[in-house]
Amino acid sequence: MKNMTVPADPKGVDSGPHFMDGDHALAEGALAAGCRFFAGYPITPSTETFERFAERAPEVGAMFIQMEDELSAIAANIGAVWGGQKVMTVTCGPGFSLMVENIGLAAMTETPMVICNVQRAGPSTGAPTLTAQQDMMQAKYGPHGDNAMIALSPDSPQECFDLAIEAFNLSEYYRVPVIILADETVGHMHEKVVIPPADQIKVVPRNLYNGPKEDFRPYKFNSQGGHPMTRAGDGYRFHITGLTHNEKGYPVVTAEQNKIVVTHLMEKINGNEEAIVRLDEDQVEGADVVVVSYGITSRIAVKAIQDARKEGIKVGSLRMITIWPFCEKRIRALAGKVKTFVVPELNYGQMVNEVERCAGGKSKVISVNHCGGAVHDPEVILEAIRRGNK
Amino acid sequence: MSSDIAQFKKDSPMSGTLRMDRMSHIWCPGCGIGSEVNAFAEAVKRSGIDPDKLAVVSGIGCTGRVAGYVDFDSIHTTHGRAIPVATGLKLARPETKVVVFSGEGDLTGIGGNHFIHAARRNMDIVVICNNNFTYGMTGGQVTPTTPHSAISSTTPFGNHEYPFNLPFLADAAGATYIARWTSMHSRNLIQSIEEALSRKGFSFIEIISPCTTLYLRRNRLGDGVDALQFYQENAVLKHGADTRDLAIDFQEKIIIGKFVEKDKPTYIEALDKQCVKVVGDDYELYGKTIPEREAEEKAEKERVAARRAAVLAEDEKAKAKAAKMVTKISAKIPVKAAAKKTAATVAKKAAPKTTAKAAVTKVKAKSTAKAVTSKVKAKTTVKTVAKKAVAKTPVKKTRK
Numbered sequence: 001m002k003n004m005t006v007p008a009d010p011k012g013v014d015s016g017p018h019f020m021d022g023d024h025a026l027a028e029g030a031l032a033a034g035c036r037f038f039a040g041y042p043i044t045p046s047t048e049t050f051e052r053f054a055e056r057a058p059e060v061g062a063m064f065i066q067m068e069d070e071l072s073a074i075a076a077n078i079g080a081v082w083g084g085q086k087v088m089t090v091t092c093g094p095g096f097s098l099m100v101e102n103i104g105l106a107a108m109t110e111t112p113m114v115i116c117n118v119q120r121a122g123p124s125t126g127a128p129t130l131t132a133q134q135d136m137m138q139a140k141y142g143p144h145g146d147n148a149m150i151a152l153s154p155d156s157p158q159e160c161f162d163l164a165i166e167a168f169n170l171s172e173y174y175r176v177p178v179i180i181l182a183d184e185t186v187g188h189m190h191e192k193v194v195i196p197p198a199d200q201i202k203v204v205p206r207n208l209y210n211g212p213k214e215d216f217r218p219y220k221f222n223s224q225g226g227h228p229m230t231r232a233g234d235g236y237r238f239h240i241t242g243l244t245h246n247e248k249g250y251p252v253v254t255a256e257q258n259k260i261v262v263t264h265l266m267e268k269i270n271g272n273e274e275a276i277v278r279l280d281e282d283q284v285e286g287a288d289v290v291v292v293s294y295g296i297t298s299r300i301a302v303k304a305i306q307d308a309r310k311e312g313i314k315v316g317s318l319r320m321i322t323i324w325p326f327c328e329k330r331i332r333a334l335a336g337k338v339k340t341f342v343v344p345e346l347n348y349g350q351m352v353n354e355v356e357r358c359a360g361g362k363s364k365v366i367s368v369n370h371c372g373g374a375v376h377d378p379e380v381i382l383e384a385i386r387r388g389n390k
Numbered sequence: 391m392s393s394d395i396a397q398f399k400k401d402s403p404m405s406g407t408l409r410m411d412r413m414s415h416i417w418c419p420g421c422g423i424g425s426e427v428n429a430f431a432e433a434v435k436r437s438g439i440d441p442d443k444l445a446v447v448s449g450i451g452c453t454g455r456v457a458g459y460v461d462f463d464s465i466h467t468t469h470g471r472a473i474p475v476a477t478g479l480k481l482a483r484p485e486t487k488v489v490v491f492s493g494e495g496d497l498t499g500i501g502g503n504h505f506i507h508a509a510r511r512n513m514d515i516v517v518i519c520n521n522n523f524t525y526g527m528t529g530g531q532v533t534p535t536t537p538h539s540a541i542s543s544t545t546p547f548g549n550h551e552y553p554f555n556l557p558f559l560a561d562a563a564g565a566t567y568i569a570r571w572t573s574m575h576s577r578n579l580i581q582s583i584e585e586a587l588s589r590k591g592f593s594f595i596e597i598i599s600p601c602t603t604l605y606l607r608r609n610r611l612g613d614g615v616d617a618l619q620f621y622q623e624n625a626v627l628k629h630g631a632d633t634r635d636l637a638i639d640f641q642e643k644i645i646i647g648k649f650v651e652k653d654k655p656t657y658i659e660a661l662d663k664q665c666v667k668v669v670g671d672d673y674e675l676y677g678k679t680i681p682e683r684e685a686e687e688k689a690e691k692e693r694v695a696a697r698r699a700a701v702l703a704e705d706e707k708a709k710a711k712a713a714k715m716v717t718k719i720s721a722k723i724p725v726k727a728a729a730k731k732t733a734a735t736v737a738k739k740a741a742p743k744t745t746a747k748a749a750v751t752k753v754k755a756k757s758t759a760k761a762v763t764s765k766v767k768a769k770t771t772v773k774t775v776a777k778k779a780v781a782k783t784p785v786k787k788t789r790k
Contacts, residue, residue, distance in 0.1 A: 036676060037481070039474075039478060058665040058668055058669045058673060059669060061674040061677055062676075063481045063482065063675065063676075065481060067474060067477075067507075068503050068504065069503065071470075071504075072471065072473075072474035072477070072503070072504050073474075075467065075468070075475045076474045076478030076481070077478055078467070078478060079465070079475035079476060079477060079478025079480075079481075079482065080479065080481060080482035081478075081482075082463075082465060082479060082482075083478065083479040083481070083482025083486065084482060085482040085483075085676075087478075087482075101471075102471060105467065105471075231482075231483065232445040232463040232486045232488075233442065233443050233463065233483050233485060233486045235442040236463075237442065237461055237463055237464075238464070239457065239458060239463075240464075240465050241457070241458060241465075250458065251466075
């Protein structure tokens with residue numbers, strides 16, 4: 001993937017230091033990554049991204065459209081990708097629920113796009129203005145059928161900017177929808193965001209096929225990413241469908257073909273775990289207790305970890321920047337070496353199940369769950385670390 | 391054998407507009423979708439549009455499969471989402487002509503919201519709606535347009551719901567071109583689709599079409615031919631009809647024609663206008679200023695016009711060839727020979743009575759007149775006979 005990158009188009013890069021919230025940083029990251037199309041639908045607490053893009057679109061030469069609902073917003077994005085644009089949309093829980101239909105289509109048709117879910121407390125309408133991390137599983141298991149998704153979780157406005165670019169790069173290379181699992185706190189938090197000069201931002205451009213027409217295939221099964229696509233109007237007369245298909249894109253509805261397609265979709269992501277997964281580790285080697293966290297919760301956990309270290313507990317921090325694919329290999333490697341994994345998260349216990357699965361009974365796993373609406377009290381996490389050290 | 395089929399597919403006049411490598415298709419015998427797709431392909435040819443610059447988007451269902459058979463850029467989307475996908479495609483690549491081809495359940499049931507909003511925005515797309523009053527792919531359930539009292543698998547005692555009048559719906563939502571035909575009106579349909587392809591703005595064409603396997607069978611309306619006969623007898627051409635009067639009742643008259651055609655800025659045109667106000671004349675979309683885009687559009691328009699002229703010239707040639715053949719054939723028809731013979735006899739008989747010269751001139755004039763008449767007669771007779779034969783053979787009595 002790295003040898004495919006080019007410097008960003010300066011037109012979308014608003015270089016320099018800014019004081020902005022995570023939502024705005026997501027929009028700036030997308031523009032810097034070359035996103036020139038945005039179809040969305042307003043929903044708290046993600047609307048600011050949407051508004052920022054609307055404001056910036058005319059000066060950047062991008063297209064912005066507010067669709068009639070989330071169903072059509074994500075659908076329009078799919079259309080726009082096959083029209084040759086890099087696209088992004090932003091939403092939160094209730095909107096994401098509506099979008100999963102066509103996120104499935106995007107996954108099936110290997111359509112690259114970025115979807116930000118600035119999570120708020122649910123279920124249902126829940127608490128629209130309050131924070132949560134309750135859609136972690138939905139990001140992967142939302143669409144019906146087997147899907148391998150990529151999901152990233154920023155912990156600050158700066159990381160919203162950085163991960164937006166990373167998300168575009170991954171989605172272009174693996175031709176998969178990439179979901180940014182932010183949360184209301186990060187989305188609405190104002191911090192310093194430094195946008196580098198355009199030539200220091202590396203982006204993966206759309207890989208458009210330009211070979212002979214008869215050899216064009218919209219898909220290549222068993223490929224590990226980097227397969228070129230096309231766009232309407234280039235003369236390749238592509239066909240794509242949500243039906244089980246062959247490499248030409250034509251429907252082939254058989255169990256054998258389904259095996260080929262599903263295996264390809266799953267393995268191009270799961271098989272590249274090492275290339276995709278990014279972790280932020282601190283003193284994990286030799287630790288007795290490892291706090292596995294992500295998003296805003298990881299910043300709350302810092303206080304608990306510092307306090308625990310003052311008490312002499314050997315505690316490490318493993319912050320998951322990549323949520324999906326899950327950092328299975330890393331957790332399995334640590335299992336048995338550490339006494340306990342402590343997993344604080346703003347939900348009733350979602351990623352903790354993954355940690356538990358990979359720990360395989362070799363290390364204890366403590367879930368520090370929270371029903372959302374606010375962040376943890378660091379004291380609760382500290383208490384869990386103490387218990388884990390016993 | 392298989393190579394013969396391959397050759398046949400290659401030689402097909404539809405090769406280049408339909409994906410012959412995907413034939414045969416899934417549609418039932420008697421279904422109207424096939425002839426609609428043929429009409430569409432023909433309209434594309436005649437329009438002069440570059441097939442490489444045309445994209446077709448379909449939803450789910452029998453008509454949803456259209457995208458898979460047309461040899462253009464094509465997307466088979468999820469149920470009801472053809473219009474938003476087409477919207478995205480159009481906005482992302484404005485130089486592409488985008489056509490949505492889907493069924494009434496897909497477009498106005500599950501996709502109804504997208505339909506009205508695309509019409510409201512005057513999104514520059516052509517929406518072709520195959521209206522067969524039924525969800526065919528799932529086995530014949532009631533749709534938003536199933537006439538009152540018609541039987542479907544989910545209204546086994548007759549439909550008690552009130553159906554949509556689609557042209558009225560499109561009109562109310564702001565569509566700028568609205569027409570309705572039946573799958574029997576191929577020529578009108580070709581012309582109408584061609585018209586829609588050649589204009590800007592949200593164009594909506596509804597095609598009333600038979601679902602033989604489900605709707606016709608359940609309602610004991612016979613087969614595909616019976617349906618076409620029904621359309622022939624009950625379709626009433628009424629251009630410019632008030633869209634409020636276009637409701638379709640069970641087995642009642644169907645008003646067809648072009649009802650609405652008006653100019654209004656498209657979504658992108660309206661957006662451009664606003665953005666220029668804010669950004670100024672150097673406003674760009676995807677790196678192209680408005681004059682640049684307009685110049686490109688103009689150039690493409692000229693190319694399309696040239697292609698269209700070539701197609702029409704080819705058409706004229708074919709027509710002239712056909713006319714020549716008709717003349718040639720008519721010349722050999724015995725009726726004419728008989729007429730000549732009679733003329734000659736008359737001339738011979740008349741000769742002794744009057745001066746030869748005068749008689750010859752007279753008869754000559756007569757016979758020429760006669761010959762012409764007989765020629766015309768022969769022509770019309772041949773036509774009438776052919777028409778009768780066509781009309782007679784396939785028509786069956788409607789089963790009641």
